[in-house]
Each structure stands twice: as structure tokens, then as C-alpha cells.
Amino acid sequence: MPFLDRVKSWFEPHRPLAPGIYHYQTPPDAPQQFRLHLRVEKDGRGVLLINAARVLHLNQTATEHAALILQGKRTDEAVREIARRYNVSRATAQADFESLRETIWQIAQAGEEVCPVTYLEIEQIEPLSAELSAPYRMDLALTYRCQNDCPHCYVGRPRDFPELSTGQWKQVIDRCWELGIPHLTFTGGEATLRPDLVELVRYAEDVGLVTGLQTNGRRLRDRAYLDELLLAGLDHIQITLESHDEAVHDRMVGVTGAWRETVEGIKTVVNADVYMMTNTTLTTANVDGIEETIAFVASLGVPTFGCNSLIYSGAAVAVGQGIAEGDLAPILERVKEATARHHLRLIWYTPTQYCELDPVGMELGVKGCTAAHYNMCVEPNGDVIPCQSYYVALGNILTDPWEAIWEHELARYLRRRDFMMEKCYHCPDQILCGGGCPLYNQYHGGPTPTI
């Protein structure tokens, strides 16, 4: 540092940690594996993500401690640093540092069996109330090309949509990291159609990101290809399976023979050492046989069954196979019963209006729209959209300032829940519910943003 700058630094007051991201990964030989990402926000607060799945909100002081923990600082080093920058005694700094480290390690090592709210009496805040500067997860739609041709496909773009080059995608990955986004999923279209997918996974993992793949699974029946992805560091895979019934699945994906390849892909992935799950879109075309589909998924050795309702975007708007929110409850009771019977974990995705379908009451978890908040999507050309299904570009991640994208009027509209139906305005459950899915609401006569 130049001498003058050094002198200047003597006069400067101490500031909170600069915005950025810290990363910690357990050594390969550690008995329990986990990854921690700490994003420091502009005001010094932090968000700590454990395995890209569990989120802890930290105040400024906790963020400072957590950064030192993730950097592997010894207690004496950390105490010295904290006492240097903060008005605090060393004894207090040490006690707080050790306590926080123990808590974070406990949560990280306990895994998903131990919910910190339930068991560790960690403070809680309202769901979806945190103010962020970037999402927790970015979905990278590498391409809109796909071998399937689902009549209910939510992709509202043509298949020959312009695509970034490998180098440009790497820039996108770098940009996500700079923004403090710790988690990427590769999606599409069908991401495995990109020849550079393995390279991009490896690049993202080298940067420090957690990576996942959403796929129709057809290409994953090739074990050698799957191994390449896993060797590159891919952390999790989700494969779409619409039915146990070959004919129903093939009809729903628009391609004869697709079911066989997808099932082969599922079997190949199940046999590999990677977290995986399937996902099923519940429509009138497949819901009658949902118990059999769940039984089939269980028979393949899949541990987790995911499902969602139709997403009202793209071709899905006109397909006419959607199930109204008010009719979902008995279906989900059947799904719950079937997954419980087969000892499958169940994940329900779709945000609904709680007066129509209450996921908390049904013990499916809090579900709310997280578009432009906890997750966003980068299209094949680098444009950022609020989520994988909401086809209004907020800006281009490579050319536009992030603040302009994050604070785009549509992004704020979605975070403010301005898409709520009128009936929601005076509802006491408004904050928890969030008003459901903006795309569903638009389709059913609700507000449409005029932006």
C-alpha cells in the first residue's frame, strides 16, 4: 500500500466488513461434509448458507465473527481482530466467537434432521422478510433447446433463442460469485444438450459455488457422461418424471420413447454417489395415477419426490390441464400418504394462496413466491428474469449494473407482493401467504404489472 494511503488509513474510522462472499468447505476426509457460504451485505449484515439449503441471517457483529470462522482463524487471532475494530472487551469477543463457532458447526453438522428453529432455539424471523442484495440461487438456463416437447412447457421463448458462449457463461458464473450468490443450477430447455456443461460445472465448483442440474434425465443414462459431471463436482440432480405410465409420461413430454430414457437416467443417477430427486408436474393428465407414480419412484430407489402444480407460463397457459389451487388439497393428501407409505421425502414447490391451499396447515412448509428475491434466472442470452418461468427481462447480467437489475421495477413489484389479489389486502395471513404465484394470479384475472 502506498505510504500516503497508509497514512490516510490511520485517520479512517473502522468500517464494517466490505460486501463479498466467504466460502468454507470441509476437507475431503472430514467425517461430516458440509459447505458454508457467507455473503456480506452492504450494511455489514450477513447471510450464512449451509449446503446452499439452510439460511441463517446474521447481524453485523455475527457476520464479522462468521467471516473469521470461515477463514479458519484461531480464537486468539479472531479476538485480536474483533477487539481492534470494535468497541468490545477481549473477553466478550472471545466468548461470542467461541459460542458462534460452536452454533454454526452444530447446525452445519446436524444436517437437515435438526431444524435450528425447532431444536436450537435460534431466533426466528418472518419467512421472506429478509432484505437482500442478490438472490441465494441463480438458475442458469444455458439453452432453450430440448429433446422433449412438453405441451405444458412453461418456457415462453423460442428454442433457437440466442446463447452465450462458454467464455461468456464463465463470466456469468464469476459475476454471480462477485454478487455473493453461492448456488447455481444449470437448467434450460435441456442443459445437457450444451457440450460445455461439464466444463461449466467444473468452473463453477472451482470458483466455490454449489451446483445443481435440472434435467429430463435422458442423457444421464450414459454413466460415463454422468461420471464426468460428478467428477466436475456437480452437487445435486433433479430429474423430471411425469408418470410411472410410459404412455402418460411420453404424452406429457411430447416424445415417444422419452420415458424409457428418463427412467434409465434415473436408475443411473440413483446408483451414483450424488444427491438426487425426481419432480412431477401435477396436471389432469397424470394426477389420477399419482400414487402409482410415487410407488414407482420409490421402487427406483429415489429418496425424494418433488412435485408442483402447473406453472402458467409459455405453452402451459393454453394447455388446459391445470388443477385449480382449491382442488389441490385432496390430491396432496394422497401424495403425502403415498410418500409416507413409501418412506419418501416429499417436497411441494408451488406457492399458492393459503385460503385455497394452505401448505403450512398441510405440513408442506411455508411456500411463497421467491422470484426476484431468493432465486432468479439467467436466460441463454444473459438476460436476467425474475424466475425460470417469468419471461420479462430485468437487464443483462453481463452488460447492466446489478443494482439496476435487482432494483428493476418488476423485481420490486414482485418482492412487494403487488401481484396479490384484491381479496388478500385485508387478510391476516397476508404476510405468511404472500398472495400465491403471480403467474397463476395473472391467468386467473389477478393483477398484471404495467411495467
Added chain:
Amino acid sequence: MCKRSAMIGAIILIALALVAPAVQAQDYRFNLEENRVHLYINHDGTVRIVYDLTFACDRGAHPIDVVDVGLPNNTYRLGEIRASIAGVRLTDISDSPYVKPGVAVGLGSHAIGPGQTGTLHIEAIVRNLIYQDSKDAEYASLEFAPTWFDGDFVHGTTRLEVNFHFPPGVTAEEPRYHKQEFTVAGFEDDRVVYTWIKEDASGSQKYVYGASFPKKYLAEGVVQKAPAFNINLEALCSSPICWFLLFGGGWAFLAIMGSWSQKRRKIQYLPPSLAVEGTGVKRGLTAVEAAVLLEAPLNKVLTMILFGLVKKGIVTVESEKPLRVRAVDPLPQGIRLWPYEHRFLQAIGDNGELIEGKLREMAVDLIGDVNKKLTGFNRKETREYYKDIAARAWQQVEAAGTPELLGQRWGEGLEWTMLDEDWEGHTRRVFHDRPVVVPSWWWGYRPWADQVGPATAPAPRPTPSGAGVPVTLPTLPGANFANTVVSGIERAANRVVSNIESFTDRVTQTTNPPPKPSSSSSRSGGYSCACACACAGCACACAGGGR
């Protein structure tokens, strides 16, 4: 010359560095909309201080999750402090590390979020606050400054209201205000009240209010004598004047300024806090599930299930020693059974004895189901919620005005009252001097039993709800009934499994196994899962699905 100039320059630089302004952490930012305090001056010399502090948390600011409230002196006791917000009692109260004397109140899940407003209610009792009035030997004096907050955190104007409630007996014309005249005087609960109101106060400024009143309304010896010298040693020692006097000269001044500015350069330290998105209390558990949550002994849980089935008319107890039960077959229509009740019925052997292996499986599943239901909810608050339900169930029973109602409410609320750790003692106390009409289902538990005491009719046979001929139920002396109930349920609990310790051990070996190391590939982080966290508010709702 150069060397001397350089040295002077260095000294100046050092001096300037020591006085460089500091940046204060801007974590918390709020407007204190109202600071309303009542002081109840009591005959025994204690003063009960009651605050209602209304905070409006700025958008984009840190939620107000802890409030440090200053108190006049250290004579308060933490156990006497009461705090609540929106009617919910707060229990995280400790000595404040930042405001001395004072307490820190953690708001926990009731933190006031950005853009939100909330009112914190705090009550504390302090002593030694009343002094001899310096102008009138017959008067006692009280001066008080309401708590205020750091100017870096609070902004805007505050409605400040200070109320002095003089001891009972003080008449309207007796009190005398100090310096600042009250805004309004009146009566409340037969006490004279002086009220000072300042609509445009600053939340970061100290305002002092005082008044005197005849000390004859106080107990002997509670009025403090004013000290000959009022020296605040702590303030003196940290005062620049003290250092200047001790060391003298410009070096003292530099040392003072250096110390002050070093401190000012550092960031304000607040206790580290973690928060997770969650949804508070998990409602809708059954009494049995609540018992699991409250970690009731497993034999008690099993007994609750048994009695639940007896009440529903599904099971009768054929003998106590050994415990043999019989289930009706087929199950009556229209009666809902919980999954654990179904599993309990499956644990009834051909000879009526309960098969422990199946009971164990049922217990494991029950515990797992309760844990799953609680995911994302605050376990501690939920436990308090169900303890409260148990307490209310007892209140319902105790409030029953007739023997019929007593028996009915007792029966209806049995499983909830059984959550009470002192269920046996409570039962004996409630019934000991009250007659009770025994609910009909009770004979499903002890159909072979003789009458417990004087009865007005033969014991009825248990029938499923809606069936059978109405019978006149006997009225029994409550004490006799209580003994029968308590001893009966105790016997059932002791016999539902042969050895509760080993039964519990084998259950917990399954429900709480030692953590297994997770497998991982050489490169991946091992466990991670986009969209696979079903916890409340996780970053994956509606993500990834939809293909």
C-alpha cells in the same frame, strides 16, 4: 531542522490520528414514537417503573431484536422484571452489557422488523430512589430521567410522557414539582398523579423530572439521606479533567483525546445474533403429540393413547394385572382414529396383552411424526403454548359448577390435563371436596370394578357415542373418584410396558441415533440440495420444479 520538522510533523500526525472521527455502526435505526413511563411510588419506598416504548423500525434497518432499557440504579431484581410485546410475555431479560444500570430485553421472535412498529412493555421495581428533600425536612423527593437511546440509532421526535403516581394518601395539594411544571395533574386509583408530556422530545436526550411529597406517607427508614458530596467516581475517572489534573499539560490532553478518538473510531459492538426464517408456534397437535413434544415419559404417552381409545369406546380394559385390553370389532363408523391409535390397536395381541415390539414401533413413528410436524416451527414457543393449553384445560375443569359438568369437562380434557407434570396431585386437589358425575366412558376402563362409593344408580356399560340407551350416571364423592382415577391411571402406566427404562432406551436408539458420517464424492461438497429444503422460508419455494 529537517529532522525536527519531521518529528513535529509525526507528532501532529499521531495527534490527528488519535482524534479522527469514528464511524458508528448503523445496524439499528428507528424512531422512538412514544416513551411513556409510569412511576408508582409505594409506601415501602419501592418504585414500580412501567415503560411502554413504541419503536418504529426503519425500512432497511436491522430488526429491533433487543432493547436496552436504563434503570435509575442497581437495586432492581431480574426476577421481578416483567416484559411483554403485543401481549406476549418476554423472558429473555438480563443485565444490559451496554446500559448500566439497566436491562436488556430480547424480543426473540417478536422482534420489530423493518418498516414495523411495536410497543415494548416493561415493568421493574427499584429501591433507594426516594431522597430527603433538601428544602423541607418533612418532604421526600424523587427525580427521574426516562430511558433514552443512542443518537446513532434513534432519530425523529418522540412523544414523551412521564407519570408520577404518589403514594396512597397523598392529597392533591401536597406534591411539589421540581423545576418543570407538570402538564396535567389528576387522580388514578385514588392516587394523585402528576403527568409531564413533551410531544417533540428527542429519543436520544435525557430529560429529568422531579417532585416532592410528604414523607409521612412512606414507611419508616425508606427515605435515603442525600450524600454530603455527590461524587460519581466512575464519571470522574473517565473525565478528561481528572487525567489532566493527574498528569497535567498537553500530553494529558493528547492522551485524553487519543483515548476518546480511538474509541470513536471503533465500531459499536452489539451481541452477535443469528436468525432463521420460521413460523412460531405449531398449532394443531393432539394431546398425545403435545406430550411427545413435552417429553413426557413414554408410559404416560402410551397411557394417554389407551385412555383416548377408551373414551372413544374403541377399547375396554379387561384386566389390570396383567394389563389386558379388548378392541371392538369391527371399528364403529364415523370415529376418527389418529395414525398412532391405529398402530396401538395393532399392538393388541390375541390374548389382549400389548405387544411391546409393536408399541415400540408405534412410539418411534409417533416421535418421528411429531418432529416432522415441528420442522420450521419454534419448539420452545410451541412447548409453552401446549403447557398453556394444559393449564387452561384444568381451569375449565375447576370452573365446572355442577357434578355433571365436572365429570364431563374432566373427561373431555383428560388427555390435555395429563400433560400436567403434577397431574396426580392436581386431580386430587380438584376433586377432593366435590362430588362428580362420572362420565360413562370411565367404565370402559374398569368395567369389572365395584362402585367406588355411594352411587345413585348402577354403573353403566360403555357404549360408542350415539348408540345405546341413555343411563343415569352415578354421582360419587370426588375424593374417592380422584383416588380411583389416579391410582388406576398409575397402574395402567406402570403396566402398559413391562420395563419403561429399557422400552425408552430402545425407542431412543432409533429416534436419536449417533450421527453417521455422510458420504461424499472427492470433489463435491457432499450434501447439498437446491430446492430440497422444505424448511419454512428456504430459498427454494417454486424453484426447480415445473418441467
